[in-house]
Structures are given as structure tokens and as C-alpha cells.
Amino acid sequence: MSILLGILAIIITLGLAFLMSNKKKKINLKGIGIMLVLQLLITWFMFSTTIGASIIKGISAVFNKLIEFGTEGVNFVLGGFEVAEGGVFFFNVLLLIIFFATLLSVLTYLKILPAIIKYVGAAISKVTGLPRIESFNGVNSIFFGQSEALIAIRSQFHHLNENRLYIVSASAMGSVSASIVGAYIQILPPEYILVALPLNMFSALMIASIIAPVEVPKEEDKVDISDVSQDKSIFEAMGNGALEGGKIALIVAAMLIAFIASLELVNWIIQFVFSGFSADITLETILGYILAPIGILMGIAPSEVIEAGSIMGTKIVTNEFVAMTQFQPLLDEMSEKTIGIVTVFLTSFANFSSIGIIAGTVKGIDSKKAVSVSQFGMKLLIGSILASILSATIVGLFL
Template sequence: MLQLQSAFGVLALLAIAWACGENRPAVSLRQVAIGLAVTIITALVLLKLPPVAKAFGTINDAVGTIAAATRAGTSFVFGYLGGGALPFDLKAPGADFILAFQALPIVLVMSVLTTLLFYWRVLPPIVRGMAWLLERTLGVGGAVGLSAAANIFLGMVEAPLFIRPYLAQLTRSELFLVMTGGMAGIAGTVLVLYATFLAPLIPDAAAHFVIASVLGAPAAILISLIMVPETSDKRTGGSLRDPDMLASSTMDAITKGTAAGLELLLNIVAMLLVLVALVYLVNAILGLLPEIGGSKISLQRLLGLVMAPVCWLMGLPWPQAVTAGSLMGTKTVLNELIAYLDLSKLGTDALDPRSRLIMLYAMCGFANFASLGIMIGGLGTMAPDRREEINALGLKSIVSGTLATCLMGAVVGVMT
């Protein structure tokens, strides 16, 4: 019954995207059917074919190695604060874990590895191959197909660097597709970080994050073409180029990757500090209101009620939908990092294994208000002539990115 519920949710989420879209008569049912088929087939191949699943299982070993390497660096630099041997007896289990010194530095290592893989020309052929597949199967232009494929590995600002010369030429639908692709995925620099949090709760968590990143490309294209359909015969193509992040040497790549990772790390730390403080203040104000149902009103509780029906559509039992809805609300208003941290603290009584897996996919995207500011700033700088249109599509891209990740969650729910 839960699988049938998820199947109904797939259709319901597509209907919500259509209702929230513009120029509804222009939506191509043929393109929607092909997009849905590609999304489902991609999920089947990645999740159900034993050889593919086994190949993705090796990703967890790679993640463990990267985490161990990072721990070696943090323990050397920060001592016991970074995970080194404690100079005293530990009295409270878990009290020796310090997020900023032990987990978050993984972002630095992943930033360097990503930059090196681009400089060594390992990732660009993979990205181009994905772009070719998206262009042939979903009928999108080569430029936006490349940007969507690059979002599998890169963030919402880094991926459009691949097509920077073409941003001014994109149609409105193509521009929205680029924005939705950024909102419906996460960067490789944080993928390992999130997998580290959820590894104790979800088997092969790292593999599922990689699958979610790949699945996000066709899902984002599907949702974006429903919400802002293409009305022009023009498809932006052009020769595919490497992003401007490429360095002049291996050492230069390490230096640039470290600098970029440090900026990202500091932004994450600052945003976490500020957002957690703001949530505390909001909850303190809401706590002044009369209690409802024997408990105080909180932001998480309100968001849980709003997002609970969406979580039910993905295939979660209703008693668990409110808890899951709170996670989705936290992810949308704050960011996915805080939501994944909250998920990692939940016991099996709050969410069962199937529900936790669905939520891993549903929250695997940058669709939140803080990311919107980053995207508008980045794309506006790369395409100043389109700044007004980018601003106009901003809030809609949060909706489309959220619907795309929820669609992934529902598809996974059908298969589990």
C-alpha cells in the first residue's frame, strides 16, 4: 500500500508542478512522459541492477577513506579537538565530537579533490557524456544539458560556469532549467559530509547520495519543463567548454581548491551559527503563545504541519509524515545541512528505515532561501542583462527544486 501511495504521489507532485507553473497549455505531454520515463528508468538502473548497485557500494569505501584522511589532517592540526587521542577520560559519550573541527573540514578535502579531478581532465568527459544523454533523451539544448549534468558534481553557481558564454542567449525556459538544476542537487563538496552524518542510520548512505545527485538531473528537467514550458523552437547549444576553475598546474589546483573550500567552509559555519540562533529566537517568541495539544508552538512544529501532506505523498505513513514534514520545512527555510543533522538524531521510533531513505532523497537539494541569494548573486554576475528575469524566477526555482527532490523521494518510495 505504501508503494501505491508513493506512485500516486509521483502523479500528484507532477500535478502540483503544473498548477504552480506558467503558460500551462504549452506543456508538452510527450516531453513530460519521456522525462518521467527517463527518471524512473534511471532510478531502476541505479537502485535495482545488482552490478550497478555493487559498483555504487564501493563509493562507501571511498567515502570512508576520505573521512579517515580528513580526520588525520584535523587531528594533526587541532589535536584532540579534531579527533585525536583525548588527554583525559571521556565521561559523556559523544561529547568529544566537535562539528566544526571534525566533520566540516571534509568540505576542504572534497573541494581540492574536485578541482584536481577537473584539472586532470577526469570529470569533464563524464559531465559531457551526461550532457549528451540528457540532450538525446529529454530534448534539451546542449548548453542547459551540460549545466544540468555538471550539477551532479558541482554547486548552483559553479555548474553554470560551464555555459557562461551562453547564459545571455538562453530562453526563459532554459534559464529556469539551469536554476532548477542548481536547486535540485547538492555539490560534491558537501555530499561526503552529509553521508558521514547518515552512515550510522542508512546503509550505503554515500551511494544513495551519489544516486540522488545523478537522479536529480532528469527530475529537475522534468519539473522545470512543466512549470516553465519551452515555447520557442530555439535550443541553445554551442561547443562545450571547461569551467574557469581549471588551474595551471597540480599545485595550483590544490591551492585554488583549498581557497575555494575554505570560503565554503567559513560560509557553512557562519550560516549554521546564525540560522540556529534565529530559529531559537523564533521559537522563543512562538513559545509565548498558548500551548496547543499540551506542547508549545515551535517553528519546526508549524512547518511539519504544512509539509506533512507532501511527505505523505512521497509514501510515508501519516504518523511519520509530520516529523518528516518538520525536516522538509527546516531544509527549505534554513538549509539541508541542519535538516540532515536533525535526521541523524532521530530514532527508529520517529522514522522507519524506508522513511529515512525517502527523506535522504527528498532533502538532497539546495532549494532554500539562503541558496536563492547565492544563486541570484552568482547568475546575476555572470549574466547581468538577465538579472531582472533571474530575480523574477527565483522563488519559483525554490518550488521547482523542492518538487524535483520530492519526486525523487516518491520514485524511491515506489521501489522500496
């Protein structure tokens, strides 16, 4: 029965994207089908085979070792601080972003990461029939944040019409940055975080390609990675990566303070208004009930769907870090299937604040195209939420 509900959820998700499409007759149905099959094969391989399980275990071990290296740097700077049991989230989680950002910056300077992204993107383009720039950006968005992913293709921006701009923006919003994956896996199970990375890439491309289909002439479909890094030496790359990582850590910390405090304020207002009805009414509970129907279709147990839905809703109105920190204490109470589905759903930038981030980045690259992003901002968010639902549903089929 759960498999049938999951299949129904996939059909509804793709159907909603189809209803939003601005060129229904131009949809690349073959490419969509291929990417859906690839998602199913990846999830089956990772969760149902010993080789897949070993790969996830190996990648997790690499991240854990990198976290150990990063922790040495944090301890050197902050080793004199006495913290309570459980540590301090900013010290133990967010500051590690600095090391991961530094590593990514060095790999980019050495042209190792751009080359891998370019050729993997080219392979995806060849198999699915999607344009190269969109495929490259989809893979690129696995490693870099929303702003960095879009900046990496700034030299190709003049080729992007409104539909192509929608697809690259959706890829940026539907994925997460590798620089903060190390922080994620300290909060939630790493196996689900890691499998979410390729699944969300394909989901974002699928949903965006349905909503905004494109046909691209070959002369306009080229990827240039010659200027992806402006650093003049490996030491400059390390320094700039560290500064960028520090900026990200501070931004995340500031957003957590603002969003969590704002949630408390909203909940106080809700409880004040509805004090005569129930003292347990919160924004999270309201969101839980709203998302409960789709949660059941995704495979979440009815007994857990309100709590799970509230976490997913919190992620949409705030960000993934707020939702993850709220979900972490519930891990011992939830079934493994619910944990997997919710974790994959949370592993993306699909939230309201991302609209502003993407619009601001595009404005810095091409102010005229930023107008288009602002116009389809809500459509971009809805598409990204559908992509998160699709990825989470597929994972639920194999748990």
C-alpha cells in the same frame, strides 16, 4: 496502497508544475516521460538488484576512503585538540569539504570531470530532446555547487532566454555539490544520499522543463568547456580548490550557527505567544502538520509523518545541513522507508537562501539576467521543492 499513493503524489507533483507552466502547449512530454522512466529504472536497479546494491556499496567505499584521506589532513592540523565524545561537527564533518573541493578542482583542471559531464549531458540531451546547455548544466550540478555550476556555463549565458535561465537555475538549486556529499554521508545513510544525486538531476530538469518549456535552435545549442578552469597548473588548482573548500566550510558553519540560533529564537517567541495553549508548539511542529498530507502521499507512515514533515519543513526555511543534523538523532526511531524518503528530500539546495545565492551568481555573470532571477525567485523555489518531492516519492515506491 502505498504504491497507489506514490503514483498519486507523482501525478499531483507534475500537475502542480503543469499549472505553473508559462507555455503549456510547448511542454516536451516525450522528454518528461523518458526522464521519469529513467528515474524508475535507476531506483529499481540500485535498490532491487544485487549489481545495483554492489555499485552503491562500492561508491560508498570510495567516499569513505576519501574521507579517511581527508581526516588525515584534519588530524595533522587539529590533532592536539581534545574533544568530547562524538567529536566536533566543524572538525569531523565540515573541514573535510576542503579535501573534496581540492579533488574536484584538480579533476576540473585536468579536464577529466568537464569531459565526463559534457558527454553524459550530450547523451541525456540526445535521449530526452532537451537542449545541450541545460543537460550539461543538469549533470554539472551534481558535482558543483550552485555558483560553480552556473559559472561553468557563463560563456553560453548570452544564449539563455528567461525560460532557459529558469531551467539552469532550477538544476543548480535542485542538486547538491559533490564537495559536500562526503559531509552528508557522515550524517545520513550514504545509499540514499548517492541515489538522490541522479534522481534530483532528472527531477529538476523535468519540473523546470514543464514550468518553463524551451525550443532551441541548433546554432544556439553548443557547450564549451575550454575555459571551465582558470588555473595555470595542478598546484594552483589544488591551492584554489583548498581555499574554495575552506570558504564553503566556513559559510556552512556560519549558516548553521545563524539558522539554528534563529530557530531557537522563533520557537521561544511561538511558545511565549501560545504558552496558554501548549508548551510543545514549535515552528518545526507547525511545518510538520503543513507538510503531513504530502508526506503521507510520498509514502511516509502516518505515525511518523509529523516528525518527518517537520524535518522537511526545516530544510525549506533553513538549509539541508540544519535539517540533516536534526534528523540524524531520529534514525533509530524511524522506519527504513521514512529514512529513505526524507534523506532523498533533504539532499538538495531547495531552500529560501538559495534564491539569493543564485541571483547573486547570475548578477556577477550578467546583471540584466539577474533581474529575471529575482522576479521568478519564488517560482524557482517552489519548482525545486516539487523536484525534491518527486525524487523522494520515487524512492519510496521501492522501499
